[in-house]
Amino acid sequence: xKKTIAVHSYKGGTGKTTIAANLAYVLAQKGLDVCILDxxxxxxxxxxxxxIPTYTNSVKCINDVLNxxxxxxxVIQNISxxxxxxxxxxxxxxxxxxxxxxxxxxxxxxxxxxALKQLINCRKHLYEMGIDIIILDTxxxxxxxxxxxxxxxxxxxxxxxxxxxxxxxxTEIIRNVYCGLNMDGGLIINQCVEDKDNxxxxxxxxxxxxxxxxxxxxxxCKNELASYTNPDHDFSTTIERIATMILDSxxxx
Amino acid sequence: xxxxIQLVQSTTDKDYYIFYQIYSKLYEIGDKLDTLILANxxxxxxDIAPDVMSLLQLPENLRQTAFALYELGEATAEDISKxxxxxxxxxxxYLNNLVRDGYISKKSVGRLVYFSIE
Numbered sequence: 001x002k003k004t005i006a007v008h009s010y011k012g013g014t015g016k017t018t019i020a021a022n023l024a025y026v027l028a029q030k031g032l033d034v035c036i037l038d039x040x041x042x043x044x045x046x047x048x049x050x051x052i053p054t055y056t057n058s059v060k061c062i063n064d065v066l067n068x069x070x071x072x073x074x075v076i077q078n079i080s081x082x083x084x085x086x087x088x089x090x091x092x093x094x095x096x097x098x099x100x101x102x103x104x105x106x107x108x109x110x111x112x113x114x115a116l117k118q119l120i121n122c123r124k125h126l127y128e129m130g131i132d133i134i135i136l137d138t139x140x141x142x143x144x145x146x147x148x149x150x151x152x153x154x155x156x157x158x159x160x161x162x163x164x165x166x167x168x169x170x171t172e173i174i175r176n177v178y179c180g181l182n183m184d185g186g187l188i189i190n191q192c193v194e195d196k197d198n199x200x201x202x203x204x205x206x207x208x209x210x211x212x213x214x215x216x217x218x219x220x221c222k223n224e225l226a227s228y229t230n231p232d233h234d235f236s237t238t239i240e241r242i243a244t245m246i247l248d249s250x251x252x253x
Numbered sequence: 254x255x256x257x258i259q260l261v262q263s264t265t266d267k268d269y270y271i272f273y274q275i276y277s278k279l280y281e282i283g284d285k286l287d288t289l290i291l292a293n294x295x296x297x298x299x300d301i302a303p304d305v306m307s308l309l310q311l312p313e314n315l316r317q318t319a320f321a322l323y324e325l326g327e328a329t330a331e332d333i334s335k336x337x338x339x340x341x342x343x344x345x346x347y348l349n350n351l352v353r354d355g356y357i358s359k360k361s362v363g364r365l366v367y368f369s370i371e
Contacts, residue, residue, distance in 0.1 A: 108302075109302035109304040109306070109307065110302050110304075112302075112304045112305070112306075113302050113303050113304045113370060113371075116304070116305060116323060117323065117326070117370060120323060120324065144304065144305065144306065147305040147306065147309070148305055151305055151320065151323070176309075177309065180309045180313075180316070181305075181309070181316075181320070182313075182317070
C-alpha cells in the first residue's frame with residue numbers, strides 16, 4: 001500500500017499541521033513506514049510539534065531538495081526511536097529562517113514547474129525506499145506550494161473551522177482548484193465549539209465530511225503530539241479513526 | 254571547402270570561376286535559409302510555463318494530458334494515452350497543442366516522438 005496524502009486548508013490556524021503530525025504518528029504506530037514533509041514554506045511549524053531543534057545552516061531542508069541542491073534522502077530524519085513507533089517515522093522539515101521564507105516566496109513560474117517535478121520524484125524515491133504513506137503538510141490557501149502538493153498527492157484532507165470563512169473558502173477552492181485538478185479529498189471540521197457546529201450544513205462544500213473534532217485548547221496550546229502523549233484523548237481517538245479510514249482504503253483507493 | 258576550392262583550381266580558370274560562383278550562391282542560399290528558419294521559429298512567451306496555476310487555466314482535456322506528462326517525466330503520446338484512457342491520436346493532438354503554446358517540448362528519436370515538461 002503506497003499512498004500520498006496532503007493536508008490542506010483555505011485559511012491558516014485550522015489545526016492542519018497538528019492533524020498531519022498526529023496522523024503520521026498514528027499510522028507509524030500501526031506499523032506502517034511513514035514520512036511527513038513540511039511543505040508550508042511560508043510558516044514552517046512541523047519541527048515545533050516534534051520538538052526538533054531549530055536549524056543551523058548546515059542542516060538540509062526540503063527547500064534544498066526543491067532547489068536541486070540535494071536529494072530527499074539527505075533531508076528526512078528517522079525519529080521512530082523518539083516515539084517508539086512500530087513502523088518507521090521520518091520527518092522532513094522546511095527552512096524556518098526568514099531569509100529562506102523570503103526566497104521561497106519570490107520563486108517564479110519556471111522554478112515552481114521544476115519544484116512540482118522534484119516533488120513527484122521525491123514521492124517515487126520515498127516509495128522506493130520502502131515508505132508506505134507520505135503525508136504532505138501544505139501552505140494554506142491557493143499557493144504554488146500547496147497546489148503542487150495537492151497534485152502530487154492521491155488524496156487531500158481539507159481542515160476547516162465550522163464558520164462562514166471556512167465553509168465559503170473551502171467551497172471556493174474545491175470548486176476552482178480541486179475539481180480543476182480532478183483531485184479527491186475529504187473534510188475534517190476542526191475546533192467545533194458546540195454540538196450545533198456538528199449540525200451545520202457542510203453538504204454544499206463539494207467533498208464529504210470525514211470527522212468533526214472538538215475545540216481542544218489543551219492540545220493546541222501545548223503544541224505536542226497528543227496521539228503520543230495522550231492516546232485516550234477525544235482528539236487522539238478521532239485521528240485514530242481517520243488513520244483507520246486510510247488503512248481500510250475507504251479514502252484512497 | 255577550402256580543399257574543394259584547391260581541387261578545382263587544378264582545372265581551367267573558366268571551370269574554377271563557375272565552381273566558385275556555384276559555391277558563393279550556395280553559401281548565400283544557406284545563409285538566407287538560416288534567417289528564414291529563425292524568423293519562423295515559434296515565439297514562446299516568457300510568461301508561459303507549465304506550472305500548476307497556468308495549467309489550471311487550461312481546458313480540462315489539455316490539463317489532464319499535461320499532468321499525465323508530469324507523472325511520466327518524458328513520454329510518447331501512446332504512454333500518455335494509457336494513463337488518460339484516450340486514443341493515442343487524440344493525445345498526440347493535445348500534446349502538439351501544448352507544444353505549440355509553449356508549455357511542453359518535444360524531440361524525435363528515430364520514429365518515436367517524446368514529449369517532456371521543460
